[in-house]
Amino acid sequence: MVTMKNIEGGVCAAHGFYADGLAIGLKKEGARDLAFIYADTPCVNVSVFTTNKMTAAPIRHFRQKGNFEGNFVLINAKNANAMTGNVGIEDINEVLNELQKQFPDIQHPVMSSTGVIGVRLPKEKIIQGAMGIDLTRREGVAASEAIMTTDTFAKRIAFEITLNDGKTFRIGAMAKGAGMINPAMATMLCFITTDALVDKVTMQTMLDACTRTTFNAASVDGDTSTNDTVLLMANGKSGVFHPEAFKEALERIMLFLAKEMVRDGEGATKLVTYKVTGALSDTEAEITAKALSNSLLVKTALFGEDPNWGRIASTVGASGVMCDEATLSIWFDEVCVYQKGDLLFNDTLEPFAAAVMQKSAFTIHCDIGQGTGEFIAYGCDLGHEYVKINADYRT
Amino acid sequence: MVTMKNIEGGVCAAHGFYADGLAIGLKKEGARDLAFIYADTPCVNVSVFTTNKMTAAPIRHFRQKGNFEGNFVLINAKNANAMTGNVGIEDINEVLNELQKQFPDIQHPVMSSTGVIGVRLPKEKIIQGAMGIDLTRREGVAASEAIMTTDTFAKRIAFEITLNDGKTFRIGAMAKGAGMINPAMATMLCFITTDALVDKVTMQTMLDACTRTTFNAASVDGDTSTNDTVLLMANGKSGVFHPEAFKEALERIMLFLAKEMVRDGEGATKLVTYKVTGALSDTEAEITAKALSNSLLVKTALFGEDPNWGRIASTVGASGVMCDEATLSIWFDEVCVYQKGDLLFNDTLEPFAAAVMQKSAFTIHCDIGQGTGEFIAYGCDLGHEYVKINADYRT
Numbered sequence: 001m002v003t004m005k006n007i008e009g010g011v012c013a014a015h016g017f018y019a020d021g022l023a024i025g026l027k028k029e030g031a032r033d034l035a036f037i038y039a040d041t042p043c044v045n046v047s048v049f050t051t052n053k054m055t056a057a058p059i060r061h062f063r064q065k066g067n068f069e070g071n072f073v074l075i076n077a078k079n080a081n082a083m084t085g086n087v088g089i090e091d092i093n094e095v096l097n098e099l100q101k102q103f104p105d106i107q108h109p110v111m112s113s114t115g116v117i118g119v120r121l122p123k124e125k126i127i128q129g130a131m132g133i134d135l136t137r138r139e140g141v142a143a144s145e146a147i148m149t150t151d152t153f154a155k156r157i158a159f160e161i162t163l164n165d166g167k168t169f170r171i172g173a174m175a176k177g178a179g180m181i182n183p184a185m186a187t188m189l190c191f192i193t194t195d196a197l198v199d200k201v202t203m204q205t206m207l208d209a210c211t212r213t214t215f216n217a218a219s220v221d222g223d224t225s226t227n228d229t230v231l232l233m234a235n236g237k238s239g240v241f242h243p244e245a246f247k248e249a250l251e252r253i254m255l256f257l258a259k260e261m262v263r264d265g266e267g268a269t270k271l272v273t274y275k276v277t278g279a280l281s282d283t284e285a286e287i288t289a290k291a292l293s294n295s296l297l298v299k300t301a302l303f304g305e306d307p308n309w310g311r312i313a314s315t316v317g318a319s320g321v322m323c324d325e326a327t328l329s330i331w332f333d334e335v336c337v338y339q340k341g342d343l344l345f346n347d348t349l350e351p352f353a354a355a356v357m358q359k360s361a362f363t364i365h366c367d368i369g370q371g372t373g374e375f376i377a378y379g380c381d382l383g384h385e386y387v388k389i390n391a392d393y394r395t
Numbered sequence: 396m397v398t399m400k401n402i403e404g405g406v407c408a409a410h411g412f413y414a415d416g417l418a419i420g421l422k423k424e425g426a427r428d429l430a431f432i433y434a435d436t437p438c439v440n441v442s443v444f445t446t447n448k449m450t451a452a453p454i455r456h457f458r459q460k461g462n463f464e465g466n467f468v469l470i471n472a473k474n475a476n477a478m479t480g481n482v483g484i485e486d487i488n489e490v491l492n493e494l495q496k497q498f499p500d501i502q503h504p505v506m507s508s509t510g511v512i513g514v515r516l517p518k519e520k521i522i523q524g525a526m527g528i529d530l531t532r533r534e535g536v537a538a539s540e541a542i543m544t545t546d547t548f549a550k551r552i553a554f555e556i557t558l559n560d561g562k563t564f565r566i567g568a569m570a571k572g573a574g575m576i577n578p579a580m581a582t583m584l585c586f587i588t589t590d591a592l593v594d595k596v597t598m599q600t601m602l603d604a605c606t607r608t609t610f611n612a613a614s615v616d617g618d619t620s621t622n623d624t625v626l627l628m629a630n631g632k633s634g635v636f637h638p639e640a641f642k643e644a645l646e647r648i649m650l651f652l653a654k655e656m657v658r659d660g661e662g663a664t665k666l667v668t669y670k671v672t673g674a675l676s677d678t679e680a681e682i683t684a685k686a687l688s689n690s691l692l693v694k695t696a697l698f699g700e701d702p703n704w705g706r707i708a709s710t711v712g713a714s715g716v717m718c719d720e721a722t723l724s725i726w727f728d729e730v731c732v733y734q735k736g737d738l739l740f741n742d743t744l745e746p747f748a749a750a751v752m753q754k755s756a757f758t759i760h761c762d763i764g765q766g767t768g769e770f771i772a773y774g775c776d777l778g779h780e781y782v783k784i785n786a787d788y789r790t
Contacts (some may be wrong), residue, residue: 054712117705310512317449
């Protein structure tokens with residue numbers, strides 16, 4: 001039997017990975033603001049990047065490198081290095097060249113950034129700060145704190161997987177989100193490390209599949225950042241290759257972090273699972289589930305704990321998929337509020353529906369009644385705190 | 396020379412049209428909540444309805460009638476008659492049958508509704524209240540007040556157009572919006588009446604074209620209601636047919652009302668014009684302009700009066716159209732904050748950009764630099780008041 005056990009260590013839980021978070025003066029009040037991940041052997045790297053066409057410099061730099069076996073990622077907060085043109089890439093090269101001079105063991109380093117758009121990278125500060133890096137540190141907690149922006153808590157997780165034959169491999173990760181996905185500050189970044197022995201093609205295929213059902217199914221505000229990045233590094237040190245166990249562990253890690261991001265959405269007080277079934281296709285179910293998780297009217301009704309199922313029905317209709325009020329059914333957790341044309345909702349039912357809305361996590365299930373397509377998306381409410389955070393971010 | 400003059404009267408400014416707003420107890424505190432529009436001769440009617448697939452009963456009822464020359468519209472607030480199935484249509488027929496018994500001059504009446512979704516129409520109250528209708532009243536102001544929901548001011552306008560030969564025709568309208576378009580309460584409704592002599596096909600073509608650049612270019616929250624309706628009635632009484640003048644008057648009326656709706660968006664404090672030029676096509680410009688007007692991050696930055704041009708650039712990139720940071724330029728009114736890769740924004744420029752953001756109406760212009768496609772959209776900011784209104788609507 002394959003077993004999967006939660007372990008400490010986050011992004012340096014896997015053998016051969018090192019990480020730390022430093023405070024170099026980018027954030028105020030001495031908070032950690034520069035993180036690194038280092039592997040003591042070359043790694044297979046696969047990644048998923050933002051679909052935003054104004055791709056930030058670190059992503060363009062990464063793509064220019066092509067197929068490489070890098071062992072080092074430098075991550076800074078407070079500056080996205082986005083809309084900075086070729087100068088943005090030159091700044092990265094300068095920072096990383098200086099790093100390689102100081103630390104000859106670093107191979108094919110890359111960079112990842114989150115923060116304000118349209119301001120040049122404070123490269124002198126970063127170069128100077130990075131000189132304080134100690135590649136032997138295994139401080140997964142500190143690293144996960146350094147990449148936070150408006151996140152209110154650090155996000156990390158790790159598993160040790162034991163196979164039938166007693167062999168083990170590890171996989172760990174850290175992420176930041178807050179606004180998912182919030183261009184000006186709260187870019188979604190996720191770094192995953194593993195000592196599993198996985199080939200590049202398999203890893204990329206799995207990462208793409210898991211991204212669809214985890215990070216791409218999660219929404220705080222429906223905006224897509226210039227910097228969004230998911231990076232998966234594998235050093236093969238465990239010598240273990242078990243595709244099913246690896247895929248399951250990867251998906252659990254990504255789903256956990258995606259939900260943590262939504263739960264920590266700017267000003268969010270609720271984590272809502274939108275389960276759409278009975279759509280004509282999985283794609284139509286996905287469209288509807290995401291429309292629900294992004295609707296301002298649904299999000300504000302959640303914040304108000306108002307069991308306003310009419311907004312749910314209307315959003316299903318507005319999402320453009322094949323649907324009909326005579327085949328639609330809606331549940332708040334187990335409470336059915338509308339069933340195939342029957343107006344069930346009344347003063348007797350309302351307190352039960354309202355009680356579900358008052359929970360910090362619950363499921364809104366829409367069965368469209370047109371086919372067998374399914375998708376699950378994750379969203380949060382939108383309250384005064386979101387407005388407060390985003391109305392006055394830069395100041 | 397064709398001249399166009401603002402006149403009073405709203406929806407009954409045109410000859411042969413009558414309207415009033417009654418208080419029949421649907422709203423609290425004796426506010427007007429039932430309106431009618433009546434023409435003393437048969438009218439040519441054309442319409443544009445919501446694209447939401449959960450179409451409300453009044454729209455399905457209207458469509459069932461097919462091609463008809465009706466002269467009466469009854470409009471109620473507080474109940475959308477949506478998600479009410481066939482019973483919703485039966486309720487409408489019952490209301491309208493009772494009306495026709497009382498008022499034999501009414502031909503092919505239709506109904507329009509706005510309010511809560513998923514509750515049956517209070518038909519007895521409406522029938523009883525409608526008995527108080529006086530078809531000789533010309534109270535355009537009262538009618539425009541009766542259709543308000545969360546609107547903070549009534550919206551109406553009318554023009555008298557004088558042609559070269561001294562002949563005149565009139566066109567007037569009323570509308571409600573608030574949330575544009577807000578499923579649970581603030582459906583967008585617009586009623587336009589004219590005594591111009593226009594054939595049905597021409598009218599429908601013009602209404603469709605004008606809808607694209609006015610109501611469909613305006614957004615408060617990006618949601619599409621179950622009840623959205625634009626209805627244009629023409630009785631031909633002026634005997635005047637001048638397509639260019641008619642089209643211009645129609646577009647001016649619709650644009651004025653669309654902007655009024657955005658200006659009165661729930662909690663909105665600013666009316667922002669998003670001008671997108673240089674897109675690959677008009678369609679791509681439209682996609683980007685609407686993405687800007689719907690972005691939560693842009694809307695909250697507007698509310699915070701924060702000249703955060705990075706969010707504008709990022710939203711352009713996220714909209715999926717052909718674009719590049721090296722060809723994009725951004726202006727806040729006349730203040731250029733980003734030009735084709737140049738990071739113009741600095742401490743000197745910021746106060747000028749910030750001063751624009753403090754205005755109650757201004758233009759954000761993005762030139763994408765890829766082609767000649769153009770579109771103008773209209774949006775508002777999103778502040779605490781929006782959350783307050785929508786978090787707790789039904790109570």
